[in-house]
Amino acid sequence: MVASRGVRHDSMRARNLAVVLGAIHRSGPHTRAALAELTGLTKTTVSSLVSDLLEVGAVTESGAVRGGERGRPGTAVSLSGHRVATLGLEINIDYLAACVVDLTREVRLRRILRAGNRNSDPAEILQSLRDLVKETTAEAEQAGLRIIGAALAVPGTVEGGVLRSAPHLGWRDVRVADLVDLPFAIDNEANLAALGELWFGSRETDFLYVSGEIGIGAGLVVGGTVFRGTFGLAGELGHVVVVPDGPACRCGGRGCLEVYAGQDALLGELPAVTSLVARLESGDRRALEACRRAGHALGVALTSAVHLLDPGRIVLGGIYAPLFPWLEGPVSEGLDGRLGHMRGTPPALVVSAIGADAAVLGAAGLVIQQVIAEPAQLLGLQDAG
Amino acid sequence: MVASRGVRHDSMRARNLAVVLGAIHRSGPHTRAALAELTGLTKTTVSSLVSDLLEVGAVTESGAVRGGERGRPGTAVSLSGHRVATLGLEINIDYLAACVVDLTREVRLRRILRAGNRNSDPAEILQSLRDLVKETTAEAEQAGLRIIGAALAVPGTVEGGVLRSAPHLGWRDVRVADLVDLPFAIDNEANLAALGELWFGSRETDFLYVSGEIGIGAGLVVGGTVFRGTFGLAGELGHVVVVPDGPACRCGGRGCLEVYAGQDALLGELPAVTSLVARLESGDRRALEACRRAGHALGVALTSAVHLLDPGRIVLGGIYAPLFPWLEGPVSEGLDGRLGHMRGTPPALVVSAIGADAAVLGAAGLVIQQVIAEPAQLLGLQDAG
């Protein structure tokens, strides 16, 4: 364990920059006076910090704001979307994606490259991704944006910055480095989709995001932060045991949730979710039954998840989002019935507020979270002023 | 959400006090020079901080220490057990317990008050506890110890400082305040037992502590900190679903782990664990079978827990500790077989290194953790020096 370092004058200022930027980020534009009130710092200090933030383009002054009824109006200081931006990336089974998001969490650019990545060669795919990055950043720079960091979402487990295993890609222990020449992070698709939901969807700060894809992942967000477990492998909802002696799962276990509610179990021979939805809408018996069974299994697995993880609410995303009308009943029936009187009310079950690009957006958002938390470091303010 | 406050000079010093004290705590006695090296602060600053810590009795200077081969030896600064102490408390089904632990985590005092607390009157029990506290603190003060905080372990769920529900005590929504006139915390028995294991047992920093009592709780420790979930209700391992349509559980659900591996299921008519152990040792058929079944169920539930929580290892405590020789086989069989190839190796399954007083000790230890993390506040250093 690394000893934590002492605090010096410059880290005090770095921290205060983060506090001020964080307050602006959390509760909209504020005048300097309001920021002083919020942070407990003096107006003088806030002024000085804000002027540093203005200089690097992290915030802008927008028009005058009347605080109370009388007195001089202040000038509102708000996050600036004009200069600082981050890059979100995603490798998925059938596409590569990139997006650029500015500091206000406005999506400035999206790129999708359809491709069959199932059982592919990592080197090849990473080269395509590198090209995509080059294109995207070039375009962002032309729009006057300075990209200060990137994050990558992958459909697999990540440990210490290395992609440990992505079964559907057929990858194992791939070190994804030198993708960009910037601060860089890599994380699981479900974790980043959860963060996408947090920042680009419902904006709730406490929930379990359930990502229905070929595999079933989950990202737990507590107080606006993802819980990752000891090795970064937490949230593998797909392999929670539903039936102890059920059918074998590809993971080596038996009766895992994935066997009952994974994409393959739900779709069967169907080519895509849209076709399943069509059948459900037309009242197809087998489709309805498949959904009911999946929903039941999901309810059982989520009961265990609620007892262990204690999420604020449950958000169904991925392919579960379009299927929500048919899943909601069986799932919440299972949950409500099983949770019993252990807790006040069971967590609410809701559908994800954003679509398939949750993970890329979450990746870009993760970097923004880091900038807000440590502006000095990422914006190069350490020796400015 | 409360805005985080700005950092001022006094908080900088408070932080540095914590950094220095933390370094001494984490890696044994150090000279001032070594502390400067470790923390990145200058020798001057460290000297000044250490002198403050000496003044309040948090640390002591012990003899000379030769650093390299030559040069003046330094004086080692180590945690002092002579003045500062904390109070751990526990309400359990059949006893009240208290302990006093000094800053070096030496146990200085223990008190146990046997009592039948099952379906009891909270007011009455709390009065007994208050008396116990008075006695214990008086004795500690006679030994020259200054008690600076207390924490209480309860066999139930705690939300926002209130005991929400303790089914075996028959308590609901009990506000435990004014127990002591000190900084005070209250937490679940399993969480605190986990912390007890961390500080007084194996000293590993990442594990899931499984507390087998009448109910089955679990406390997840990641990086030396308990994971509590959104409402502080995480870790309810006892109600993880083992058999979706199994027998009804008192919680209202069906097929929960507790039904198969709770104390009542294991002991049956037997009065205590010791009698079960005796039967197991003599090869009693029914006892062995009960253990095998409980172990199997535990293996299933832990498989789900590992996938969701990603613990570093699994520690069996409570009544599972004496039963470990008979549980280990079935549990790890279930775990190893089910976890499959999702992760490198399954987490190690070990027995708790401490006994029934894990929770009280953990409670006292929790306060010590807080002192180490914020010495200025708890030791009254804010305006000293």
Next chain:
DNA sequence: TCTCTTTAGTCCATAATCTGTACATAATCC
């Protein structure tokens, strides 16, 4: 035994940063 070298810890002037009071500015109220 004396001196040199090395390391520990303290002293003091300096630097960085925040605080607090004073003040200029800008709006509303009467």
Next chain:
DNA sequence: GGATTATGTACAGATTATGGACTAAAGAGA
């Protein structure tokens, strides 16, 4: 238009850390 109220800046003062000089204490070598 003057009083009142609030915003934002300027400047002196307070707090805390830094850095180099200095004292202290040990071993190494002559």
